[in-house]
Amino acid sequence: MTLLVDLLQRLNEPLARYADLDRYYEGRQPLAFLSPEARTALGNRFGLMASNIPRLAITALAERLRITGFTGDAGVWADFLANDLDQQAGVAHREALLLGDSYVIVWADGQGRPQVTVESAKQVATLNDPGTRQPYAGVKRWEDTARKTTELMMYLPDVIVHKRADQLGAVASGFKTVQEFPNPLGVVPVVNLRNTDRIVNFNYSSLFDYGLSEIEDLKPLVDALNKSLADMMVTSEYVGRPRRWATGIELTEAPVLDAEGNPVLDDDDQPVMTEVNPIPEGHRAMISENNEAKFGQLAAADLAGYEASVRVILGQIMAVSTLPAHYVGVFTDNPASADALRASESSLTARAEARQQMFGRAWEQVARLVIAVRDGVDPNQVDGIRVQWADAATRSVAQEADAVVKLYQAGLLPQAYALGKLGYSADEIAKVAAAAPAPEVA
Numbered sequence: 360m361t362l363l364v365d366l367l368q369r370l371n372e373p374l375a376r377y378a379d380l381d382r383y384y385e386g387r388q389p390l391a392f393l394s395p396e397a398r399t400a401l402g403n404r405f406g407l408m409a410s411n412i413p414r415l416a417i418t419a420l421a422e423r424l425r426i427t428g429f430t431g432d433a434g435v436w437a438d439f440l441a442n443d444l445d446q447q448a449g450v451a452h453r454e455a456l457l458l459g460d461s462y463v464i465v466w467a468d469g470q471g472r473p474q475v476t477v478e479s480a481k482q483v484a485t486l487n488d489p490g491t492r493q494p495y496a497g498v499k500r501w502e503d504t505a506r507k508t509t510e511l512m513m514y515l516p517d518v519i520v521h522k523r524a525d526q527l528g529a530v531a532s533g534f535k536t537v538q539e540f541p542n543p544l545g546v547v548p549v550v551n552l553r554n555t556d557r558i559v560n561f562n563y564s565s566l567f568d569y570g571l572s573e574i575e576d577l578k579p580l581v582d583a584l585n586k587s588l589a590d591m592m593v594t595s596e597y598v599g600r601p602r603r604w605a606t607g608i609e610l611t612e613a614p615v616l617d618a619e620g621n622p623v624l625d626d627d628d629q630p631v632m633t634e635v636n637p638i639p640e641g642h643r644a645m646i647s648e649n650n651e652a653k654f655g656q657l658a659a660a661d662l663a664g665y666e667a668s669v670r671v672i673l674g675q676i677m678a679v680s681t682l683p684a685h686y687v688g689v690f691t692d693n694p695a696s697a698d699a700l701r702a703s704e705s706s707l708t709a710r711a712e713a714r715q716q717m718f719g720r721a722w723e724q725v726a727r728l729v730i731a732v733r734d735g736v737d738p739n740q741v742d743g744i745r746v747q748w749a750d751a752a753t754r755s756v757a758q759e760a761d762a763v764v765k766l767y768q769a770g771l772l773p774q775a776y777a778l779g780k781l782g783y784s785a786d787e788i789a790k791v792a793a794a795a796p797a798p799e800v801a
Contacts, residue, residue, distance in 0.1 A: 419686060
């Protein structure tokens with residue numbers, strides 16, 4: 360029971376932070392740095408206004424993390440495709456980049472074939488040994504709305520335990536064992552994709568015991584950007600267009616009405632009157648019977664200052680996120696050439712390559728578990744599995760093909776490796792090799 364409590368505590372602890380990160384990713388965070396006067400002026404018109412830079416930062420990295428194959432076992436890529444991981448791997452990457460962690464569970468389906476599922480850190484967590492840094496227990500918790508129950512799977516090296524609570528939303532109590540069955544793998548079949556460049560101490564006592572979100576440093580900058588945009592909208596609404604004025608016109612009076620539309624009475628049972636503008640804002644023409652009346656208009660506010668503020672904040676966002684200028688909409692000339700484009704994206708490419716190395720070890724562990732399920736071997740004895748990634752840099756097909764062909768013709772690259780550099784999968788390379796004509800014998 361103590362182990363289950365520790366697992367659930369591990370699962371529950373970051374949920375509030377995950378909810379906050381979700382709001383920023385979806386552009387639903389509340390406006391920050393906003394004065395009460397501006398909030399009153401905005402009312403409910405711009406309450407959800409947000410420039411969704413966080414989603415852009417996550418997507419720009421995730422789209423450069425594309426797995427193209429595995430080396431060391433020809434069947435792993437087929438199992439990878441059979442589980443739709445060529446699509447679902449991107450979901451795991453986005454989840455890890457956003458929340459800091461995502462998970463992959465490997466088990467067997469009804470026919471004994473490897474079954475691999477991508478899991479959210481909101482539902483799955485593991486406890487890791489401080490010495491080996493390998494998981495010694497894992498948990499997955501979800502709600503079954505049809506049964507009105509909360510289901511839980513506890514993964515241990517020797518046994519898998521299914522527990523259930525007879526209510527929705529059960530967090531830490533009320534779980535009863537439904538079923539237990541042995542775990543022939545001998546290891547916890549849960550793999551953590553963690554987005555961090557720091558050594559984790561596994562004491563689970565601080566934020567840094569979890570993976571770090573790519574948008575954690577962007578949150579205050581995005582708040583500042585949205586505040587500047589909201590200020591610009593308020594200014595545009597109230598003084599961005601010329602305001603008219605008039606003198607020498609007698610104001611009119613109208614009764615004050617209550618919430619039900621009835622006149623408000625004073626102590627003498629007389630209606631309370633208030634002065635109103637005799638010329639409503641919507642009227643195009645302003646007329647008066649008074650010959651002394653004068654009309655005019657105030658100058659419109661200049662919004663250029665807000666543009667300067669937005670540029671400064673976007674510059675900070677670019678520095679923190681490594682997003683190039685043409686990604687965030689800074690109004691500069693587009694890169695003049697493909698080389699200039701690659702140069703402007705070099706920092707983003709380097710960050711993507713670092714994430715490839717970080718997530719690559721996790722996917723190699725997934726591949727070892729797939730082989731263990733498929734062949735009935737010990738996953739710790741499976742060696743030589745390496746993940747292959749597509750190039751993280753932005754290069755045209757023609758440029759990439761030209762460079763690879765020159766290296767191949769110079770004899771510096773074998774055919775299989777050259778095809779891999781061009782983005783061909785392991786299966787496609789095998790088909791090309793099989794279809795190639797046999798070399799002529801002199």
